[in-house]
Structure formats: structure tokens, C-alpha cells
Amino acid sequence: xAPQFVDYNAxxxxxxxxxxxxxxxxVSLGSKDGFHKPERILDGKGTRVMLAQFWNYKxxxxxxxxxxxxxxxxxxxxxxxxxxxxxDLLLGSYGDGNLYRQMNEGSAGKPNFTGVNIPVLEDGNPxxxxxxxxxxxxxxxxxxxxxxxxxxxYGNSYTAGIGGVVSxxxxxxxxxxPSFGKALSLIGPGEKGGLSPTRPDTGLYPxxxxxxxxxxxxxxxxxxxxxxxxxxILSTEEKARADDLTKELSAAQSGLNKLYExxxxxxxxxxxxxxxxxxxxxxxxxxxxxxxxxxxxxxELDKLIPPSKRESFVWLYRRTKLAQ
Amino acid sequence: xxxxxxxxxxxxxVGTDSAATxxxxxxxxxxxxxxxxxxxxxxxxxxxxxxxxxxxMIIGDxxxxxxxxxxxxxxxxxxxxxxxxxxxxxxxxxx
Numbered sequence: 001x002a003p004q005f006v007d008y009n010a011x012x013x014x015x016x017x018x019x020x021x022x023x024x025x026x027v028s029l030g031s032k033d034g035f036h037k038p039e040r041i042l043d044g045k046g047t048r049v050m051l052a053q054f055w056n057y058k059x060x061x062x063x064x065x066x067x068x069x070x071x072x073x074x075x076x077x078x079x080x081x082x083x084x085x086x087x088d089l090l091l092g093s094y095g096d097g098n099l100y101r102q103m104n105e106g107s108a109g110k111p112n113f114t115g116v117n118i119p120v121l122e123d124g125n126p127x128x129x130x131x132x133x134x135x136x137x138x139x140x141x142x143x144x145x146x147x148x149x150x151x152x153x154y155g156n157s158y159t160a161g162i163g164g165v166v167s168x169x170x171x172x173x174x175x176x177x178p179s180f181g182k183a184l185s186l187i188g189p190g191e192k193g194g195l196s197p198t199r200p201d202t203g204l205y206p207x208x209x210x211x212x213x214x215x216x217x218x219x220x221x222x223x224x225x226x227x228x229x230x231x232x233i234l235s236t237e238e239k240a241r242a243d244d245l246t247k248e249l250s251a252a253q254s255g256l257n258k259l260y261e262x263x264x265x266x267x268x269x270x271x272x273x274x275x276x277x278x279x280x281x282x283x284x285x286x287x288x289x290x291x292x293x294x295x296x297x298x299x300e301l302d303k304l305i306p307p308s309k310r311e312s313f314v315w316l317y318r319r320t321k322l323a324q
Numbered sequence: 325x326x327x328x329x330x331x332x333x334x335x336x337x338v339g340t341d342s343a344a345t346x347x348x349x350x351x352x353x354x355x356x357x358x359x360x361x362x363x364x365x366x367x368x369x370x371x372x373x374x375x376x377x378x379x380x381m382i383i384g385d386x387x388x389x390x391x392x393x394x395x396x397x398x399x400x401x402x403x404x405x406x407x408x409x410x411x412x413x414x415x416x417x418x419x
Contacts, residue, residue, distance in 0.1 A: 001384040001416060005371040014371070020388050022419040034409030038416045055419035135367060141344075168344075186344055199349045205367035209379070219346065222366035222383065314360035314368050314383065317346040 002135030002205055004077045008087060010108035017041075017078050023054030025076035025089060041076075041089070044112035049073075049102060051093055051117060061271075069117050071098055075135040079147065083176030089113060090120065090136050097129035097153065099136055120149075122169055123182040130189070131155040131164055131202075139208040141217060146171040149180050150208055155190055157202040157224060157310075163190025164204035164223060186219065187317065190226070193308075197225030200315050211316060219317040229306040238304055245301040252293040259287055352381075354393040355402035359383070373406075382406060388416035 001018045008015040013030035016038070020026060028038040041049050048054070051071035056063035071093030078087035081101055089102040099120040106112025119126040127149075134152035141148040148171045155164030166187040173179030190201025200223025211218040234242060263277045281287050298307075352359040360366035364386040370379040373392065381393040381400050390413075391403035405413035 001365075001386065001388060002367040003369050003382060003384045003390060005369060005373075005382070014373075016390075016414075018384060018416055020416050020418040021386055022417060026416050028408070028414060028416070031409060034407070035414055037408060038414070040417070057419075134365075186346075197351070203365045205365065207368045207370055209370045211370075217344075220352070220368045220370065220381075221349070222360050222363075222368050224365075312360045312363050312366050313358050314352045314366055314381075315349040316352055317349050320345040320347055 002075050002077075002137075006078055006087070008078060009111070010086075017076060019073050019076035019091065021055070021074050021094075022057075023050050023073050024048050025073065025091065041111075041113070043102070043115040044105065045115060047115060049089065049091070049113060049115070051091060051100065069098075069100065069119070071096055071100070073100075075133060077136055077138060079138045081176075081178060086111065090138075091117060092129075092133040092136050092151075094132050094154070097127075097131065097133045099127045099129075099133060099149075099151070120180065122180055127151075127169065127180065129153040129165070129167065129183075131162060134164070134203060134205045137206060137208060139217065141168050141208065142170055144171075146173070146175070147178070149178075150186075150206055151183075152204040152206045152221070152223075155202040155204070160192075163192055163201040163226075165189050166204050166206045166219065166221060187221065190223075192226035194227045195230045197227050197309075197311065197313060200224060200313065201226045203312075212318060214319075214321075216319045216321075218319050220314060221317060222312070222314045224310050224312050226308065226310050228308045231304070231306050234304060242301060242304045245297050245304070249294065249297045249301060252290050252297060255290045256287070256294065259284070259290070352400065354381070354400045357402075359393070359400060359403075384416075386418075388418040390414050390416075 001020050004017045005014050008017055008027050015030045016028040025041040026038045027041055028035045043049050051073045052065050052068045053072040073091045074094040075092035077090050079090055081088040086104045086108040088104045091100045100117035101120055102113050102117055104111050104113055129151045130153050132154040137150040138147040139150050149169040151167055153165040167183035168186055169180035171178050172181050192201045200221050203223045205222040207220045208217045264273050367384040369382045372379045378395050383391050390406040392406045393400035393403045408414045
């Protein structure tokens with residue numbers, strides 16, 4: 001969600017702007033008494049701000065808005081793009097990594113967002129963060145007085161694919177007319193698979209801040225580390241047992257997969273049919289037996305061969321001082 | 325010795341462009357736990373919430389929760405929920 005602490009409505013109190021996985025930006029307005037309950041940010045017509053994909057609370061399902069560009073907004077920050085004294089919106093898209101801006105034609109105290117999402121460009125082309133964008137951040141990275149764009153990337157979190165990145169897009173435009181150059185890599189793709197956690201590999205959420213007060217910007221980065229702990233040396237008997245357990249686990253998982261294949265799918269399957277099939281599946285003896293077998297087999301196998309780990313941490317990347 | 329340290333710093337650098345280079349990353353701690361532990365996609369932000377000129381560390385997550393850790397010397401204190409004006413943990417709406 002990547003919260004942004006900013007005076008969104010220009011009332012002198014800090015507010016919190018962010019987007020959640022429901023596909024829309026939200027704001028918690030601050031006051032002298034503290035933060036108010038978060039509310040959805042609406043455009044000038046009172047319509048929920050979004051890209052195409054969103055969670056439809058009324059229908060309780062994922063939905064598409066064909067009038068908006070393809071994408072799923074899961075991150076948002078405000079930024080006075082055109083330097084007219086009020087905040088415009090930047091919306092990050094989860095899957096394709098694109099970034100959009102929505103202009104504010106109102107005022108600082110009374111936002112009036114247009115409802116029109118305009119692609120943000122990177123070196124003249126639509127910006128696209130490899131592996132999906134976690135969050136945009138505006139920061140004067142190179143100290144030239146213009147706000148540059150810092151973006152994190154998800155990378156592939158569940159398979160062997162490439163990990164997440166952090167990049168900066170330097171602003172080569174001018175005040176009120178930002179123009180972002182090509183991505184410069186600050187943190188390269190996570191490689192995953194070391195013996196211990198050494199860095200965030202996927203889901204990299206960056207914050208640029210002078211952490212140590214030495215006058216330059218460091219990075220604080222949240223994300224997942226992926227590693228595979230080194231196992232102990234197994235005896236001959238243990239190796240044989242591990243082989244047997246691996247085969248048993250594979251067979252049990254295949255059995256479960258076959259049961260799942262009985263769940264109706266495709267456009268003809270109604271939600272009721274699918275829910276009923278899942279209910280029936282979970283109540284069946286075959287499902288219960290195979291699920292328990294997977295759990296007990298995996299538990300014993302993990303004690304012999306430690307499984308891969310994926311855990312969340314927050315990391316500090318301190319800027320290196322190199323000799324001039 | 326100095327040149328050896330310099331080489332180590334360069335080797336540990338992660339940046340692949342002249343935009344910046346960094347020392348090898350270190351895990352931050354909050355209380356006696358690693359920061360961001362067991363949070364779904366932790367997203368950090370540093371901001372001085374209480375006006376004491378010392379930024380707090382606020383961690384958001386995919387669920388929509390926010391926690392705050394305050395500076396405790398060179399490390400950070402235990403994370404606590406960021407609360408609304410009514411004293412309830414602030415939670416952003418999610419699906």
C-alpha cells in the first residue's frame with residue numbers, strides 16, 4: 001500500500017494517501033485530533049478513481065471498467081504535476097507496471113480530479129516497471145530542484161522468474177512540465193535462492209530518505225527475501241527415507257490436483273456451482289485423507305531437507321561514499 | 325588497509341548505474357524482531373508524526389494496516405498500530 005504522508009487537502013494537517021489492492025486510492029484526513037477513518041478518493045463527478053480492474057464491493061467480485069486503461073491500481077501518490085498549486089494523482093498499476101496521472105482541475109482545498117488517466121512516459125514511451133510496480137515515490141534524487149520518480153517492482157514472487165527492482169527516472173523537464181528519462185537501476189533484480197536472506201528479492205517497496213543524516217539519500221526497502229537454508233548431511237537411511245517421502249508427497253499432491261480438476265471452471269460455471277463444488281470437495285473423505293497425508297509427509301521431509309524460505313523484512317541500503 | 329576497505333565497498337555496491345551505489349543491505353530491527361516480519365508486502369515510510377524532529381518508521385501492508393516504530397537509539401522500538409483520532413487502529417479499506 002505504501003503510505004504517503006502529505007497535506008492532501010491543504011488544511012495544515014498531515015493526511016495519509018495510499019491505494020489498496022481493491023484498485024482505488026484512499027485518503028485518511030488528518031486533523032488536530034488525529035487521523036480520520038480512511039475514505040475513497042473520488043473524481044470530480046463523484047466516481048471512484050480507478051484503472052480498469054477493480055474489486056466491485058456491490059457484486060463482490062473482480063470487475064472491469066472498459067472506459068479506463070488496462071491495469072489494476074494498487075499504489076497511489078499525490079504530486080503537483082503541473083505546478084498549479086494543487087495535487088494531481090499518480091496511479092501505479094500492479095500487473096503491467098504502468099503509471100498513470102490524473103489531473104486535478106480543482107484547487108488545493110477542493111480537488112476535482114478529471115477521471116481521465118494519462119500514461120506517464122519514460123524516455124518518451126509508457127513507463128513500465130519490470131514485474132509490476134509496487135509504488136511510485138517522488139523525490140529530488142539528483143538534487144537539481146526537480147522531483148524525480150522512484151519506482152519499486154514486484155518481480156516474480158512465486159516461481160523461479162526474475163526478482164524485483166528499484167529504479168529512478170530522472171526528471172529532465174522543468175517545474176510544471178516533468179519529463180522522465182529512462183530507468184536507472186538503483187537495485188537490480190533479486191536473484192533469490194541463496195543460503196540465507198541477504199536482500200529483498202521480490203515485492204520491493206522503496207522509501208528514499210537521508211537515513212543517517214550524512215546529506216545524501218539512502219533507501220529503506222521492504223520486501224520478501226527468498227532463500228534455501230543449507231541442510232545437514234544425511235545418513236544413507238535418511239537419504240532413502242527422504243526419497244520415499246518425496247515420492248509420497250508427489251503422489252498425494254497429484255491426487256489432490258485430480259480432485260480439484262472436478263471443480264467446474266470456464267465461463268459457463270456459475271459462482272454458486274463453483275462454491276457448491278468446493279464445499280463438497282472439502283467435505284469428502286478423499287480430500288481430508290490426502291490433505292493430511294501432504295501435511296504429515298511434508299512436515300517429516302522438511303526436517304530432513306529444509307524447504308525454501310520466503311519471508312518479509314525491511315532493509316537499509318546506505319549510500320556508498322566513493323572517493324571523488 | 326584503506327584501499328582494501330574501498331575495494332570491499334565497491335564490491336558490495338549493488339547499483340548498476342552511475343545514479344548511485346550502496347553498501348550491502350542490512351536488515352532493520354524493530355524491538356527484538358526483524359522489521360517487517362510476518363507482514364504481507366511491507367511498505368516503509370519515514371515521517372515525523374509527532375513533531376519531535378525525529379522521523380518515525382511507518383510500515384504499511386497489503387491488508388491495509390499501518391504500524392509505527394519510534395527511534396530507540398540506533399534502532400527502532402516495537403511496532404504499534406497507527407491509530408485514528410478515535411483510538412482505533414487505522415485500517416485502509418481492502419477487498
